[in-house]
Amino acid sequence: MIKIKPTWVARIIDCKSFTRLRIMAADIARAKPLPGFVWGVSTSSYQIEGAVAEDGRGPSIWDVYCRQSGRIANGDTGDVACDHYHRYREDVSLMHKLGVGAYRFSVAWPRVMPSGQGEANERGLAFYDRLIDTLLAANIEPWLCLYHWDLPQALGDQGGWTNRDCAAWFADYATLIGSRFGDRVKRFATFNEPSVFTLFGYCLGGQAPGISDLASLLRAIHHVNLGHGAAIDRLRTGVTGASLGAIHNCQPCRPATAGPEDLIAAKKLDAYWNGAFPDPQLRGAYPSLLTDLIEPYQHPDDAIRICRPVDWFGLNHYSPVYVRAMKANPLGIAFGDAPPDVPRSDMGWPIEPGAFAQTLLHIHKEYNLPIYVLENGTASHDELGSSGTVADQPRIDYLRAYVGAMFDAIENGADVRGYFVWSLLDNFEWGSGYSQRFGLVYVDYPTQRRIPKASFHWYARLTEPSPMRSAARALDQTSD
Ligand code: FCB
Numbered sequence: 001m002i003k004i005k006p007t008w009v010a011r012i013i014d015c016k017s018f019t020r021l022r023i024m025a026a027d028i029a030r031a032k033p034l035p036g037f038v039w040g041v042s043t044s045s046y047q048i049e050g051a052v053a054e055d056g057r058g059p060s061i062w063d064v065y066c067r068q069s070g071r072i073a074n075g076d077t078g079d080v081a082c083d084h085y086h087r088y089r090e091d092v093s094l095m096h097k098l099g100v101g102a103y104r105f106s107v108a109w110p111r112v113m114p115s116g117q118g119e120a121n122e123r124g125l126a127f128y129d130r131l132i133d134t135l136l137a138a139n140i141e142p143w144l145c146l147y148h149w150d151l152p153q154a155l156g157d158q159g160g161w162t163n164r165d166c167a168a169w170f171a172d173y174a175t176l177i178g179s180r181f182g183d184r185v186k187r188f189a190t191f192n193e194p195s196v197f198t199l200f201g202y203c204l205g206g207q208a209p210g211i212s213d214l215a216s217l218l219r220a221i222h223h224v225n226l227g228h229g230a231a232i233d234r235l236r237t238g239v240t241g242a243s244l245g246a247i248h249n250c251q252p253c254r255p256a257t258a259g260p261e262d263l264i265a266a267k268k269l270d271a272y273w274n275g276a277f278p279d280p281q282l283r284g285a286y287p288s289l290l291t292d293l294i295e296p297y298q299h300p301d302d303a304i305r306i307c308r309p310v311d312w313f314g315l316n317h318y319s320p321v322y323v324r325a326m327k328a329n330p331l332g333i334a335f336g337d338a339p340p341d342v343p344r345s346d347m348g349w350p351i352e353p354g355a356f357a358q359t360l361l362h363i364h365k366e367y368n369l370p371i372y373v374l375e376n377g378t379a380s381h382d383e384l385g386s387s388g389t390v391a392d393q394p395r396i397d398y399l400r401a402y403v404g405a406m407f408d409a410i411e412n413g414a415d416v417r418g419y420f421v422w423s424l425l426d427n428f429e430w431g432s433g434y435s436q437r438f439g440l441v442y443v444d445y446p447t448q449r450r451i452p453k454a455s456f457h458w459y460a461r462l463t464e465p466s467p468m469r470s471a472a473r474a475l476d477q478t479s480d
Contacts, residue, residue: 038141038418039463040102041095041440042375044148044192046078047427049108051085055123058114060150061160061201065208076433082425083448085127092134094441094450095424099463102141104374104420105131106148106192109173116152117169125180132184143187143374143420145247146174146231149197149208156209161198161220161227164297171230175238182239189314189374190228193249194277198224203330206431214330221276221290222297225306228281232308246281247314247374250274250363251321252355256336261325265333269323272331278313280306282367312417313367316375319345320355347379347436351398353405360409360416370415375422376402379429379436382453390442390453399455403462421459425450 046062066077084091095103109116111124135142147170151160155169178188200207203217228246235242253270255262268289275287284307286294326334338350345351356376363371378398382390403419410416426439434445440456443449 036417038101038372039459040100040104040141040143040374040418040420041098041424042104042420042422043084043424043427044106044145045108045111046081046148046150047423047429048082048084048091048425049111050078050080050083052079054085055111055127056114056121057108057124058110058116058121059153060108060110061153061156061208062150064153064156065210068210071210072431073433073435076428076435078428080445081428082443084425087448087450088127088131089134090450091424092131092138092140094452094456095135095140096138097452098424098440098456098460100140101463102143102187102418102420103135103424104143104145104189106145106150107177108150109147110150110152110154112176113152113173114154116155117172120176128181132181136184141187142181142185143189144177144181144185145189145192146170146177147190148192149201151208160209161223162202162211162216164219164223164226167223167226167230170227171234174231174234178235178238178242182235182242186239186241187243188235188239188245190231190244190246191224191277192247193316194221194224194228194246195273196249198276199272199331212330217330218290218293219297221272222294222302225277225280226302228277229306229308232310236308243311245310245312245314245369245372246277247316248274248278249316249375250278250359251317251319252358254320254322256322256324259325262323262336265325266323268331269321269333273321278363278367282307282310282313282369310369313363313369313371314374315359315363315371316422317356317359317373318376318378319350320352322350345378345394345398346381347432349378351378351401353401356402357405357409357412357414360406360414361412364409364414370417372418372420373406373416374418374420376419377422377438379438382426382437382442384442384444384451388451390451392453392455395440395453395455396458399459 052063062078066072107128112121114121132142155166197207198217198220201209202211202220203214205212232244235244253266253273255266271287271289276290280286284303322336322338324334324336325332343351378395380392380394382392384390406416406419421440423438425441426437426443429436440453440459442451442453
């Protein structure tokens with residue numbers, strides 16, 4: 001039988017002479033070789049829950065930011081989002097149909113501790129009890145992320161992550177979460193994409209809290225790192241059998257042009273984007289470009305406080321980034337465009353599966369930890385067809401190519417143990433509001449009806465336990 005290499009899969013996608021039927025059977029069968037490999041989906045609290053003023057939840061910095069004029073496309077907010085707070089049972093049932101073994105979600109800090117510190121909110125905690133119990137009953141492992149950007153506004157009012165005390169507040173919140181859910185949840189991540197929410201939230205603009213100041217960014221970086229280390233310590237001692245990590249977005253930073261200024265800008269962004277968190281957390285030191293800049297905020301022993309043993313590396317990856325110099329900006333850099341021949345998603349993000357394989361191998365070499373891909377996916381302008389289905393072939397093509405690239409990296413030695421699609425549902429995509437759809441499930445926002453897209457069915461076949469059965473079914477169901 002012909003052995004199809006995953007690298008071919010990416011190339012074959014546009015090749016009309018090769019039947020889609022054979023590609024699908026081949027890549028599904030190909031994607032099965034690792035016992036214990038976990039297939040999952042990811043979401044985050046502010047992007048799906050809604051119910052922002054219900055059952056005692058306090059406001060978050062995103063609630064406030066969304067209300068500032070001009071911040072979010074179409075003036076959208078997360079007030080209702082996917083109404084997951086009320087519809088979580090239906091959403092878990094969708095995951096069950098999808099056949100995933102794990103679900104990564106985040107807890108909204110202001111839902112369980114409305115002021116960010118002090119008293120806990122029982123009704124908020126009870127929501128996550130219900131969610132976790134429903135997941136376990138469906139045989140889906142909960143992966144809990146403590147922080148996916150929705151800082152309680154009460155802490156934002158005290159400077160948020162620019163205030164060193166925020167690390168201690170975060171550690172207390174981690175203790176609450178560990179003691180409440182640690183009997184049922186073992187996988188905990190401290191932060192989701194710390195480089196994204198610090199860079200955009202405190203310096204480059206575009207995210208809450210909307211600050212634009214280099215010193216604030218440097219403080220925030222260091223205090224988030226301290227919060228990470230403190231939370232790891234609390235969870236390690238508080239949760240028997242805990243498996244801990246953080247989730248980093250890592251992307252090759254490429255100069256947008258061959259000019260020397262863009263080259264310097266790309267190196268600089270690489271230090272902030274790819275190094276400012278993994279390096280101190282896993283190696284005990286900031287990238288050399290940042291050492292002197294962070295120095296004023298360092299206290300004795302901070303490096304040890306930050307660098308605590310973790311069990312895995314959580315990776316989010318969508319595309320490489322292209323960087324150009326921009327003097328007007330506090331960091332002197334800006335995001336540029338990919339070369340014109342690089343394919344892009346409807347959101348404009350470059351589609352380069354090879355950069356994903358490169359990133360996985362790089363992380364494996366640099367940090368030598370098991371890797372879980374905790375976000376990968378693509379936005380497309382999906383529409384509900386007249387037959388009531390959503391034909392999102394570009395998403396299937398993207399996922400197929402990226403899963404193929406991941407298996408290339410595994411073949412070349414990267415220790416990848418799991419892959420989670422972003423996202424289960426279409427949801428509130430930060431500054432883009434509801435204008436970008438990332439879900440395997442289409443959400444009809446006016447009615448909150450959920451409609452699994454074609455990619456949902458594709459991923460369901462990929463996650464099926466028996467490769468032979470999956471491949472056979474794919475052959476049955478696909479025709480040219
Ligand atoms: C990541 C975020 C996630 C989502 C995807 C598209 O940067 O972690 O919340 O917005 O991008």
